[in-house]
Amino acid sequence: MKLKAAVVGLGYWGPNLARNLAGSNDFALAALCDLDAGRLERVGAHYPAAERFTDLDEMLARAHPELVCIATPVASHHVLAAKALHAGAHVFVEKPMTMTGAQSRELLALAARLGRHVFVDHTFLFTGAVAELKKQVASGGIGELLYIDSVRINLGLFQPDVDVVWDLAPHDLSILHHVVGQVPVSVRAMGSCHSPSGLADVAYLHLDYQGAVSAHLHLSWLSPVKVRRMIFAGTKQSIIYDDLEAAEKVKIYDHGVDFDVKDLEERRRVLVSYRKGDMRAPNVPATEALAVELADVAAVLRGQGGARASGADGAAVVRVLEAAQRSLAQGGALVPVESA
Numbered sequence: 001m002k003l004k005a006a007v008v009g010l011g012y013w014g015p016n017l018a019r020n021l022a023g024s025n026d027f028a029l030a031a032l033c034d035l036d037a038g039r040l041e042r043v044g045a046h047y048p049a050a051e052r053f054t055d056l057d058e059m060l061a062r063a064h065p066e067l068v069c070i071a072t073p074v075a076s077h078h079v080l081a082a083k084a085l086h087a088g089a090h091v092f093v094e095k096p097m098t099m100t101g102a103q104s105r106e107l108l109a110l111a112a113r114l115g116r117h118v119f120v121d122h123t124f125l126f127t128g129a130v131a132e133l134k135k136q137v138a139s140g141g142i143g144e145l146l147y148i149d150s151v152r153i154n155l156g157l158f159q160p161d162v163d164v165v166w167d168l169a170p171h172d173l174s175i176l177h178h179v180v181g182q183v184p185v186s187v188r189a190m191g192s193c194h195s196p197s198g199l200a201d202v203a204y205l206h207l208d209y210q211g212a213v214s215a216h217l218h219l220s221w222l223s224p225v226k227v228r229r230m231i232f233a234g235t236k237q238s239i240i241y242d243d244l245e246a247a248e249k250v251k252i253y254d255h256g257v258d259f260d261v262k263d264l265e266e267r268r269r270v271l272v273s274y275r276k277g278d279m280r281a282p283n284v285p286a287t288e289a290l291a292v293e294l295a296d297v298a299a300v301l302r303g304q305g306g307a308r309a310s311g312a313d314g315a316a317v318v319r320v321l322e323a324a325q326r327s328l329a330q331g332g333a334l335v336p337v338e339s340a
């Protein structure tokens, strides 16, 4: 039997959730909710079987959804998710899961007490490209991971309640968490604001992981061109993941540098040789990520597996964002990431 699902927040992203739930074999789109009645009518017109509400409490009391998907501005995630959990629903919360680490912890504790699941929408983890990235890094084919460099810039949608770090970095951080398999130990963040909002619209994050791996993220809402590119550099090979490429999103380069150290005391005698080999682009499935993600959520709710993007993963990303926020406020100081 299909699970009853609802979407709260039908602005830019919520309609994508509604469309995927309505087209899913696992879920029935039972209810839609938005404070804005006009928006609710416009989106709701496509889904006549879904009841429409402008108030979440009323929706929870009348529609009794088993899964509530929350696609409202970040500042409201915590309160709305807690209400849905109290009403007995599981929740699927947009990224970033909450505004603070304390709110994430509270939400996870509440869900555990009530025996409900919290999922976070870390959409990119469900793309064929990121699955391929993880496979390549985990197989050891690229050798030891050295560093990651990511550029995520465009003329972005300025958010009212969060800066560019909270808006865009969750994508990079969730991909890094998934592929590297750890949360960074510390963050340094620099940024600047070019609007009256006071919120950074251009930012640079430097993350240090345990071992020698580091990552650098460039985030901007002010770039005239759109770039979505990550480099995963390894000792043997490097991978370039370009999300804007239509077909070859993941390219593996057999290029690199070999160092031949003849005499450790005599640095000048280190011989550098450049390797230039082939490039290959593995075929990656182009299935819409949200469809894969909702199937994953349904499998967990039916007791058929663990979540690829759980509430704990959402909380881990929020802890890094919080550290980045502190570092930004301190002009780029090194800030340790809190442990779970």
Ligand SMILES: NC(=O)c1ccc[n+]([C@@H]2O[C@H](COP(=O)([O-])OP(=O)(O)OC[C@H]3O[C@@H](n4cnc5c(N)ncnc54)[C@H](O)[C@@H]3O)[C@@H](O)[C@H]2O)c1
Residues within 6 Å of the ligand: 008, 009, 010, 011, 012, 013, 014, 033, 034, 035, 036, 039, 054, 056, 070, 071, 072, 073, 074, 076, 080, 094, 095, 096, 121, 122, 123, 167
């Ligand atoms: N996963 C992704 O790739 C992705 C992409 C874009 C946005 N998002 C996330 O989705 C969330 C929403 O972003 P958006 O750009 O769609 O925002 P938006 O401002 O376009 O839409 C938010 C909607 O929520 C409604 N709303 C606000 N408070 C409400 C409440 N209490 N009850 C019911 N409705 C309420 C608003 O009326 C509005 O229609 C954010 O967390 C954002 O980070 C995720």
